[in-house]
Amino acid sequence: MKSEKLYESITFIDEDIIEEAEMQIELNRKGKTKNKKKDKDKEKIKTKVIYKKLIPIAACFVLLFVIAIPLINQNLGLKSNDSKYAFYGSKGNLFDGFGSDIEKNNEAVEETPNISENAGEGENIKGFSEPRPFDFFVNEVDKYYSSAEEAQKDYEKSNWVVTKYGGEKYVVLEMPIEDGGKKTVYYLIETDGKFREVVDVEKP
């Protein structure tokens, strides 16, 4: 009861003393509001800074895909003139290494549907003319072969002419024919290293 009486008396203390405390409470409240506003502003600035940082990072990624990865690809074995086809594969560069005329042929046969119709004509194949980027490499072999067996021997001795599609390896060989011309033959390399001629390269 004593404490209640004291509490009751405190209710009637001088107004200026209460006002003094009141002022501080108000100031604190305003301070809090200000701080909240400051915090919001800080967050906004943070977000801006993050965006500012993210934009160059995103740009770097774009550059990486556009420039760096092709360069890496080139370092994996493509010659400089290969690289212009290598990444987007619109020119059937995979068969480069079998003569510079292939590049010419590529342009002519973009729409050619099937290897079997065009084999021997020095024409390229639609199936191979649109390779996915990064899943192939080409080693140049500047040689005609009279048979697949002969080529296979070379292949076993060295690491050449390998074109990868969906995990499978292909080689493209040019072979002399009786009338003095040449014939382009496409082979799938089996897992044991044996060559198997591809008839329908649209579905290798």
Add this chain to the structure above:
Amino acid sequence: MLPDKEIIELYQQRKESAIEETRIKYSRYIFTIAFNVLSTKEDAEECENDTYFTVWNLIPPQVPLNFKIFLGRITKNKALDMYRKAHAEKRGAGMEVLLSELTEACPSAEEEADAIMLAKQISAFLRTLPEEKRIMFVKRYWYGMKVKDIAREMNISESKVSTTLHRVRADLKIELESEGIAI
């Protein structure tokens, strides 16, 4: 929100909008003071409504100089009355309840005069304290703020607030005793 002066004028003109204006401006303030004493939402709301009713009855004839503190005092008194009543009921239907019920019938002028006398002594004592301690005391015992809230507002630790308040209470006791005031 209307300025205090205009709200008081509405009371003097016996316009019921005075209560609504008071509610708009001071509802949170009154509720907080009541809640700090009563600790339940329902009781604090009841106390808030009692406060509006009492203010309506007091103005006129009274004309408060500081309307906010005037409201705070009424709220505190109402809250204390409710607290006493609730505790008396808890203790059972004995003498406490009888006294509590009789308190409502007693003229409170004498009791209030005593409280005001004591308040003068307390005010004098508070003036001798450094500002920080004085404000801390008022926040705790006038506004009924929690120790942790005071600590947060004043940027000090809770233990420092508790220790300071303990010392101030001890000093107040010595002061009041030296003045020959017995509570």
